[in-house]
Amino acid sequence: MISKDLKNTVIKTDFGELDIDKLIENSAKRIFVTGVKGQLGHDIMLELQKRNIEGIGVDIEEMDITDPEAVKKVIFEASPDAVIHCAAWTAVDAAEDNEEKCRLVNAYGTENIAKVCRELMIPMMYFSTDYVFNGEGERPWEPEDEAEPLNVYGQTKYEGEEAVRKYVPDRHFIVRIQWVYGKNGKNFVKTMLKRSETHDRLTVVDDQIGSPTYTPDIARIAVDMILSDKYGTYHVANEGLCSWYDFAKEIFRLSGRDVEVVPVDSSEYPAKAKRPHNSRMDLSKLTEEGFTMLPPWQDALSRYLEEINYEAL
Numbered sequence: 001m002i003s004k005d006l007k008n009t010v011i012k013t014d015f016g017e018l019d020i021d022k023l024i025e026n027s028a029k030r031i032f033v034t035g036v037k038g039q040l041g042h043d044i045m046l047e048l049q050k051r052n053i054e055g056i057g058v059d060i061e062e063m064d065i066t067d068p069e070a071v072k073k074v075i076f077e078a079s080p081d082a083v084i085h086c087a088a089w090t091a092v093d094a095a096e097d098n099e100e101k102c103r104l105v106n107a108y109g110t111e112n113i114a115k116v117c118r119e120l121m122i123p124m125m126y127f128s129t130d131y132v133f134n135g136e137g138e139r140p141w142e143p144e145d146e147a148e149p150l151n152v153y154g155q156t157k158y159e160g161e162e163a164v165r166k167y168v169p170d171r172h173f174i175v176r177i178q179w180v181y182g183k184n185g186k187n188f189v190k191t192m193l194k195r196s197e198t199h200d201r202l203t204v205v206d207d208q209i210g211s212p213t214y215t216p217d218i219a220r221i222a223v224d225m226i227l228s229d230k231y232g233t234y235h236v237a238n239e240g241l242c243s244w245y246d247f248a249k250e251i252f253r254l255s256g257r258d259v260e261v262v263p264v265d266s267s268e269y270p271a272k273a274k275r276p277h278n279s280r281m282d283l284s285k286l287t288e289e290g291f292t293m294l295p296p297w298q299d300a301l302s303r304y305l306e307e308i309n310y311e312a313l
């Protein structure tokens, strides 16, 4: 509980300035978050906690998003002010052989949540992906560009977007992200560090370009967004571009590991699901709408390596 005497006070802490008015305002808010055992959902919950906002987090054990009745019951009981929906089928290659299972989670699961948000008349945030585009060319994708999903996962995530637009037309955030890594899950950084323990030389693709993006940075802007009414479709990424090869080189440089990284073409790494060559995202809408950009990807990577204590991996 915060005393009313502290109103209009700003307290300086090691983590930045705490605006007491904001904390009091936030303490009245309750945000429902799905997929909290995943990479992003976990950090969204931490960000809410940091800002004194009540987060009600669920994963599949508490609420299977493919079960419309369970979705309605659990969200109605929580009676939140907004929903941040992070749960998804994210196994991109496995999706190719499991199209309907993937659609059930990413499209119909999202639709179930969107319908409840409509009934409760509350805002909904949905995370989508650069895979809704065809991945060709070199121009950064703009939020309003036409979608042309390049694999099953991308197609079902796009169907999820359409459900959100249909059922929550005036109060949604569709946030497309890419190349995500966080403390709570498997990701490229952890894979590279692990492989470096047994290999002196690693081949990594250098013909796919994007922006590695750190989940606490996404969580920060996602919470800024959900506290605003600047609804719409956004692209979010740490600033700057690189290939997976550049990313791997930076991982080893920052972690002081002596590994030879050899650039190779994607054709040398055939995967079940097609991957985009061009994952460049146009981020200009963020500043146009008054949101603070995410730091450069190199800065995020160095914070991440400190946080996971990579020596211990």
Ligand SMILES: NC(=O)c1ccc[n+]([C@@H]2O[C@H](COP(=O)([O-])OP(=O)(O)OC[C@H]3O[C@@H](n4cnc5c(N)ncnc54)[C@H](OP(=O)(O)O)[C@@H]3O)[C@@H](O)[C@H]2O)c1
Binding pocket: 034, 035, 036, 037, 038, 039, 040, 041, 059, 060, 061, 063, 064, 065, 066, 085, 086, 087, 088, 089, 090, 105, 109, 127, 128, 129, 130, 157, 177, 178, 179, 180, 181, 185
């Ligand atoms: N990771 C990326 O690079 C990336 C890129 C672009 C967009 N995104 C999007 O960003 C969001 C968050 O991704 P993430 O990396 O945090 O995903 P994640 O780590 O795979 O977490 C997703 C969570 O959703 C849960 N889930 C799966 N099916 C469910 C169901 N039927 N009901 C309820 N929960 C279910 C998963 O449980 P199980 O683990 O038990 O399946 C998992 O805990 C997703 O919408 C994803 O599509 C991610």
